[in-house]
Amino acid sequence: MVLNKDGILYIKKKYGLPCYVFNEDEFVRNYLKFENCLKTRYANYKIALSYKTNYAPKICTIVKDMGGYAEVVSDMEYDIARKIGYSNDKIIYNGPYKGIAFDEHLLNGGILNADNLTEIDRIIDLANRNEKLLKVGIRVNISVGQKFISRFGIDEDSEDLKIAAKKLSSCKYTKLVGLHCHIGQARGIEAWKTRTLKMVEIADRFIDGVPEFIDLGSGMFGDVEDALLKQFACKVPSYEEYAEVTAKIFAEHYQEVDNDKKPILFTEPGTTLDNRYVKLIAEIDSIKQIKNKFFAVTNCSFHNLGDVCCSVKLPVEIIHGSATAAYYDNIDLVGYTCLERDVPYKDFSGKLGKGDFVVFGNVGGYSNVCKPPFILPQCAMIGIKEGETYLIKRRETTEDILSTYVIG
Ligand SMILES: Cc1ncc(COP(=O)(O)O)c(C=O)c1O
Numbered sequence: 001m002v003l004n005k006d007g008i009l010y011i012k013k014k015y016g017l018p019c020y021v022f023n024e025d026e027f028v029r030n031y032l033k034f035e036n037c038l039k040t041r042y043a044n045y046k047i048a049l050s051y052k053t054n055y056a057p058k059i060c061t062i063v064k065d066m067g068g069y070a071e072v073v074s075d076m077e078y079d080i081a082r083k084i085g086y087s088n089d090k091i092i093y094n095g096p097y098k099g100i101a102f103d104e105h106l107l108n109g110g111i112l113n114a115d116n117l118t119e120i121d122r123i124i125d126l127a128n129r130n131e132k133l134l135k136v137g138i139r140v141n142i143s144v145g146q147k148f149i150s151r152f153g154i155d156e157d158s159e160d161l162k163i164a165a166k167k168l169s170s171c172k173y174t175k176l177v178g179l180h181c182h183i184g185q186a187r188g189i190e191a192w193k194t195r196t197l198k199m200v201e202i203a204d205r206f207i208d209g210v211p212e213f214i215d216l217g218s219g220m221f222g223d224v225e226d227a228l229l230k231q232f233a234c235k236v237p238s239y240e241e242y243a244e245v246t247a248k249i250f251a252e253h254y255q256e257v258d259n260d261k262k263p264i265l266f267t268e269p270g271t272t273l274d275n276r277y278v279k280l281i282a283e284i285d286s287i288k289q290i291k292n293k294f295f296a297v298t299n300c301s302f303h304n305l306g307d308v309c310c311s312v313k314l315p316v317e318i319i320h321g322s323a324t325a326a327y328y329d330n331i332d333l334v335g336y337t338c339l340e341r342d343v344p345y346k347d348f349s350g351k352l353g354k355g356d357f358v359v360f361g362n363v364g365g366y367s368n369v370c371k372p373p374f375i376l377p378q379c380a381m382i383g384i385k386e387g388e389t390y391l392i393k394r395r396e397t398t399e400d401i402l403s404t405y406v407i408g
Contacts, residue, residue, distance in 0.1 A: 026277050075098075094139065139153035179213075203263075321357050337374060
């Protein structure tokens with residue numbers, strides 16, 4: 001299966017358009033390349049897939065089969081991880097608002113990072129009621145030069161962090177064994193170096209003995225394609241460069257510790273791993289001119305593609321399905337919704353016609369999981385493995401949308 005005109009006509013007939021296409025072979029190849037870069041420098045490195053970016057069970061299962069952990073931030077994501085067969089010790093429960101699965105997860109040996117003092121009290125209460133040792137982590141809020149104040153975790157410089165550690169060590173049933181952080185908008189290499197150095201230093205100060213894990217979150221660039229590379233202001237590091245300022249620092253910091261006691265180093269890649277390997281195929285439904293501006297109406301919306309299409313120009317490929325294509329300068333490819341801001345691609349220049357197909361690249365993260373039932377239900381998602389297509393999610397119907405409403 002190749003995404004040329006024949007391939008797309010086949011997908012259109014079998015699954016309908018628009019349609020997400022996940023390239024399993026390339027995803028797996030990239031996953032192993034990424035993991036290998038870190039593992040060769042620090043053997044106790046583990047990937048924990050960030051479910052929020054794409055919790056399609058098929059993708060999560062592929063990661064599970066390759067030995068990856070699940071990183072979840074809600075009971076819903078926790079349920080997905082459990083449903084696909086994860087045991088609690090391979091699930092990391094993070095996030096600022098944890099549901100009732102909190103108790104079940106911890107009591108079954110799950111990994112959990114507390115976001116605030118209320119959660120620290122909840123852990124202690126649970127441990128005391130069950131008279132069971134609960135080992136937990138804390139998400140720390142660290143500064144690595146980012147230009148905003150993050151609301152997540154417990155401030156590295158605060159009394160709260162000391163209080164949290166003290167509370168956990170004062171309770172005979174709780175133990176602080178790990179630390180977690182995640183920093184948005186700081187994907188550059190210097191920020192990552194600072195992040196790692198700070199985290200091992202905070203672990204030295206707050207954790208009694210060698211930590212069981214340190215989780216650096218994510219916020220790395222993936223293997224970015226050329227059409228996007230030139231749109232980023234900072235230099236995009238390679239996986240090797242990231243590995244040098246994470247895994248290598250761990251290897252040096254914990255070199256005196258026996259191999260079987262070294263902390264697990266987690267990162268939680270989401271978009272880093274999945275963005276590049278999902279495309280969305282849409283079709284041009286009509287083209288029109290208003291004053292001196294041309295618009296091509298597609299059968300997808302910015303909701304299918306995710307916020308990313310509003311901040312960068314996604315890689316696009318036009319596959320001509322019509323005989324009537326003409327050249328346009330700065331035509332907007334717009335969505336099917338009635339929102340003026342629904343513009344999946346602004347100012348496209350090239351040949352275009354009604355019936356042409358648009359293949360949007362780099363839409364693996366925050367796309368299918370962010371699509372609301374606004375105006376139209378969600379489209380299908382398929383995978384391609386060794387040239388064959390398979391279904392990941394069928395196209396939604398009006399019945400799916402109405403199934404939670406009371407009719408009449
Ligand atoms: C706690 C946490 N971990 C992991 C991720 C995924 O990061 P990325 O998509 O940059 O790999 C996020 C994204 O916001 C996050 O909040």
